[in-house]
Amino acid sequence: YDQVFAVFDAFRTEMAGIDRVIINAGMGKGQPLGTGYFYANRQTAETNFVAALAQTEAAMEIFRAQNSGHLVMISSISAMRGMKKNLTTYAATKAGVAMLAEGLQVELQNSPIKVTTIFPGFIRSEINEKVKNTPFLVDTETGCKALVKAIEKEPKNASVPGWPWGPLGFAMRHLPLKMVGKMM
Numbered sequence: 001y002d003q004v005f006a007v008f009d010a011f012r013t014e015m016a017g018i019d020r021v022i023i024n025a026g027m028g029k030g031q032p033l034g035t036g037y038f039y040a041n042r043q044t045a046e047t048n049f050v051a052a053l054a055q056t057e058a059a060m061e062i063f064r065a066q067n068s069g070h071l072v073m074i075s076s077i078s079a080m081r082g083m084k085k086n087l088t089t090y091a092a093t094k095a096g097v098a099m100l101a102e103g104l105q106v107e108l109q110n111s112p113i114k115v116t117t118i119f120p121g122f123i124r125s126e127i128n129e130k131v132k133n134t135p136f137l138v139d140t141e142t143g144c145k146a147l148v149k150a151i152e153k154e155p156k157n158a159s160v161p162g163w164p165w166g167p168l169g170f171a172m173r174h175l176p177l178k179m180v181g182k183m184m
Helices: 002-015 038-066 085-107 140-153 162-174 177-183
Strands: 020-023 069-074 113-120 157-160
Touching: 002 038, 020 038, 038 069, 038 085, 038 113, 069 085, 085 113, 113 140, 113 162, 140 157, 157 162, 162 177
Parallel strands: 020 069, 069 113, 113 157
Antiparallel strands: none
16 A cells, blocks of 8 residues: 555656546455355455555545645445445445545535545446446446546536436435345
């Protein structure tokens, strides 16, 4: 983790400041809890949350010193509610990332430092290339263009792509867990 701080500081020095940091630490190696795969769940948690925390700390040190910047936290649509089986640890870590961002949004609401949380739905990438029956999957190019468009608007929160994930995210947050479990 020390390297994260050194690399961020080197970028800041080389570029005389940093305008935006996008934190996208993520892997989906998790397994159902209690099935003997603690190592996989721990690795997912360390990558998705602890590594994101280190990057957030490093970015915020720079942004606080500059009194400016845009922090973008890539969460997941799965962070909206608890998920089952292989998604349990992944979703929990992405919910943690979203709460880090929300805490900063509350703290920095009257500051020139902006914080955005992105909740991507299924965008084709190496993390999901072997997953079958992925609902509403968009190709990499479409997903990346939607991510860039959302990030450049600097909202507090955005589901990407907006359709169908905006309405589905709302539904996931408000429907009974039994229904959410059938959706995902």
